[in-house]
Amino acid sequence: MRNGRSKLAVLAAVPLLATACGGGGGDTGDGSDGGGGDLSASLTGAGASFPDPLFQDWIYTYSNDVQPGVSINYQSVGSGAGVEQFLEQTVDFGSSEEPLSDEDLAAASEARGCEAVQFPVVFGAVVIAFNNPDLDGLVLDAETIAGIYSRDITTFDDPAIAELNPDMELPGDEIVPVHRSDGSGTTYVFSHYLSTEVDSWASEYGEGKELDWADGLVGGQQNDGVAQGITQNPGGLGYVNQSFAQEAGLSVAKVVNEDGNPVAPTLEATIAASEEADIPENFQFAIDDIGGEGYPIAGSNWIFTYTCGYEQAGADAIIDFWTWALTDEGARELAGELGYAPLGEGLTDRVVAELEKTNSENAAGDSGADEGADS
Structure with a gap:
């Protein structure tokens, strides 16, 4: 359930003046003042x-x-x-x-x-990406994502996915889930999300930088290795940082958030999610239970x-x-x-x-x- 959180405005379009600690030699505007640092x-x-x-x-x-x-x-x-x-x-x-x-x-x-x-x-956002332009905007929720990675859901036209996408013609292709094979903070964000949303995932797989994955998955080193695994395997699906998906030209899913809204992983949706964070003095926090217009992972x-x-x-x-x-x-x-x-x-x-x-x-x-x- 969502709770009462202090909202911290994250306005990407509004610059801050570089006043603290010299700010790298002062506000450079476009970051190219010609140098002169000492x-x-x-x-x-x-x-x-x-x-x-x-x-x-x-x-x-x-x-x-x-x-x-x-x-x-x-x-x-x-x-x-x-x-x-x-x-x-x-x-x-x-x-x-x-x-x-x-x-x-x-x-x-x-x-x-x-x-x-x-x-x-x-x-940043962790996106669910695939190498099929026809699937761009496919709606998934925590239960279907967990089902894909636990191998309970093995094809794109599975009834659970079809129910979330009544207006999309889904292929019967086998899904090949790709995961990080190295110790990964991206895996931590991804698995923490599933653990907070899906009880069966929490009990069987849990959260962490490394997991004991189900059989039948493909591993890749770092975000670019997962992106490569997605593109090289027909039916490939994986979790990567949004920037890597953009760079690789991958299609991405909309993910249903706490309020039932399917949200695409845009910058605005990431900002909205970050505003949900209640950040303590020791800076040990996670971004959970995202609703509104926020992207949930x-x-x-x-x-x-x-x-x-x-x-x-x-x-x-x-x-x-x-x-x-x-x-x-x-x-x-x-x-x-x-x-x-x-x-x-x-x-x-x-x-x-x-x-x-x-x-x-x-x-x-x-x-x-x-x-x-x-x-």
């Missing part, structure tokens, strides 16, 4: 493939036009590997579609000697840093880059163009304040961290 650092990050198209464009613009002295290498290895590498301290920042658990935070603190920092940077992407252990130049670059990505008008517009919903103004202020905790405890907590860290 930072110098080389950063590495790893994690979710869900936001990778956006992250790569952000990094390119920032390193070429905002802070040419900053090099950022983000590896799209999946959320599971991103969390693992962050906890192993082999990267400067991690990324996942699932926030760090209390156990992860405790492990990070013990290993680093100081607290970890986590904050959301963007919202939606999630966020989190970035992880530490409050100590960085050389100061690296910490300055981390804070500056993510502040720029969150507040610059051009960066926010780019997110919208790729199908991601930027954070609303109030949430952005909260996130920037959290981000600025990066390396804030360095003088007190640098034992066991980088010996060259500069307080």
Whole structure:
């Protein structure tokens, strides 16, 4: 059931002024002010493939036009590997579609000697995609999606799907479900949705970055591997981030939300879903029970840093880059163009304040961290 949630406005069309922490050298408008930045650092990050198209464009613009002295290498290895590498301290920042658990935070603190920092940077939709233009706009609900992935529903003309699509001529093709074979935040968002909506799914499969899938499914590495699995298998159907579906030219389903509305995964529907999120101070949340005009399979992407252990130049670059990505008008517009919903103004202020905790405890907590860290 839907509950009373505080609404956080997420207005992709309304830019924010880059006022916090320098904002990547100031508001660049279109993100191309010709450079002039004075930072110098080389950063590495790893994690979710869900936001990778956006992250790569952000990094390119920032390193070429905002802070040419900053090099950022983000590896799209999946959320599971991103969390693992962050906890192993082999990267400067991690990324996942699932926030760090209390156990992860405790492990990070013990290993680093100081607290970890986590904050959301963007919202996105997980779409149900297929490689058949005649099926674009096919209506599915949580029960039919769960039935497809549990192999209780094996053809597109199954009565359960036909009931939701009385005006569509459905083929009798066999459905070939495609899933992530690596540890994946996209899988977490997808399986969390099904677990909250379908009791039988919750009891048999549950939620997580990796699942014990039913027999007869096809696995793919990262979002682009699932997209490839969809296109290469007749009857292929899979869950991917909206941006990957757009890039691959895949057809997508409308999904029935909590209010019974079949909703297509548009940017506006993702924004509407993100407004349903009740976001606590520790930024550990999920987007559940989406109604109205919201698309129901939606999630966020989190970035992880530490409050100590960085050389100061690296910490300055981390804070500056993510502040720029969150507040610059051009960066926010780019997110919208790729199908991601930027954070609303109030949430952005909260996130920037959290981000600025990066390396804030360095003088007190640098034992066991980088010996060259500069307080």
